[in-house]
Amino acid sequence: MPVYSAEGAPLFSEGSGGSLRLLAYLAIAAALMAVDLRTGLLHQARIAASAVISPLQTIATAPLRIAKSVREATAQRTGLVLENADLRKQLLFAQAKLDRLAIVQEQNNHLRALLDARQKLGLNVQLAELIDVDLDPYRHRILINQGSMHGVFVGEAVIDAKGLIGQVLNVEQERATVILLSDPSHAVPVRVQRTGLRVIAYGSGDPMRVELPHVPFSADIKVGDLLVTSGIGGRFPPGLPVATVYKVETDNSATFAVAEARPLAGIANSSELLLVSDEALALTPLPAPEAEFVGPPEGLANDAPMEPVP
Structure with missing residues (x-):
């Protein structure tokens, strides 16, 4: 091809x-x-x-x-x-x-x-947990998960690992209301651990401050002193840590000194608490028996009522 x-x-x-x-x-x-x-x-x-x-x-x-x-x-x-x-x-x-x-x-x-x-x-203690907080800014109170069925009673002291938180104010069957140390209506008898001076610590409305408004001018109290419960009144067991003094001022009348102390307990942030009671303090007197009505002598029972002596 x-x-x-x-x-x-x-x-x-x-x-x-x-x-x-x-x-x-x-x-x-x-x-x-x-x-x-x-x-x-x-x-x-x-x-x-x-x-x-x-x-x-x-x-x-x-x-x-x-x-x-x-x-x-x-x-x-x-x-x-x-x-x-x-x-x-x-x-x-x-x-x-x-x-x-x-x-x-x-x-x-x-x-x-x-x-x-x-x-x-060395006291009777019972663990409790915080379940609610009172939102009223003028009342410092919390609710815990222990009540009368657990043996909680009104006035029982409440602490955390560092010191006093407050005391039981009201008890229900399964829970209780605790008034805090910082509540303006709360007061606790304390003593200065260093000197034994007894004073009253009042709530100020500030979780970081309690007030000692009427300290004798001549009293031996100074910054750094530790305040513990005195046990007076039988409400709190003695010796519970409460607060540390951080300020001492002289009142205008020069008769009393005004001191302020910082609570040791974590009032604003504690969630696990201890209910503390002393058996001797927790005992309450038995109610008095009802008075028995004694009528007039039997011989006078049917007599007419006597006229009042003028």
Whole structure:
């Protein structure tokens, strides 16, 4: 079959003429190969052509490379965003666990301190938990989860691990109301542990302050003195820590000194409390028997009533 060129004419025509042209082409190719082998001319030509074509190839393929880089960067950024979100979530969970552990540790420390206080007091104590707080700003009272069915009684002292909180004001079957040391209507007999001076500590309405308004001017009381319950009145067991004096001032009349003390108990933040009672103090007198009616002597029972003596 004859081979045709692009113009339609056969590239190698049949006959001797076509064979001669084929041989001529082969000879030229062999000559070029020999020249390239000896001189490297074609190699240099290829290098020159590559130097010209390479920038064009770089420009032509730049959009593809940019698109690929953008896709990779986008995928990497998406992966980093997801990984960052996951790490943030894990961090929040870990922080929540740490916070919970810290709260549990704090509760354990507080309960351990309450247990130590119980052992030191040597009194009848009962654990109670705070369940509500009176929102009235003029009354400092709380509600605890122990009531009459648990043996709680009105007037029972309430403490935390550090000192006196207040006393039971009202008792229901399963809960009780406690009036706090800082309530303006509350007062507790105390004594200065250093000197034995007996005074009355009044609530000021401030959880961080109790007042001693009528201290004799000549009394030995100073900043840093510890106030403990005196036991006078039989309401509080003696020796319960109450407050520390932080200010002593002279009254205008120069007859009395006015002292202020800071409660030792965490009045504003205690949640676990101890109800403290001394069996001797907790006993209440039996009610007096009803008076029995005694009528007039039998002989006078039927007589007319006597006239009043003028």
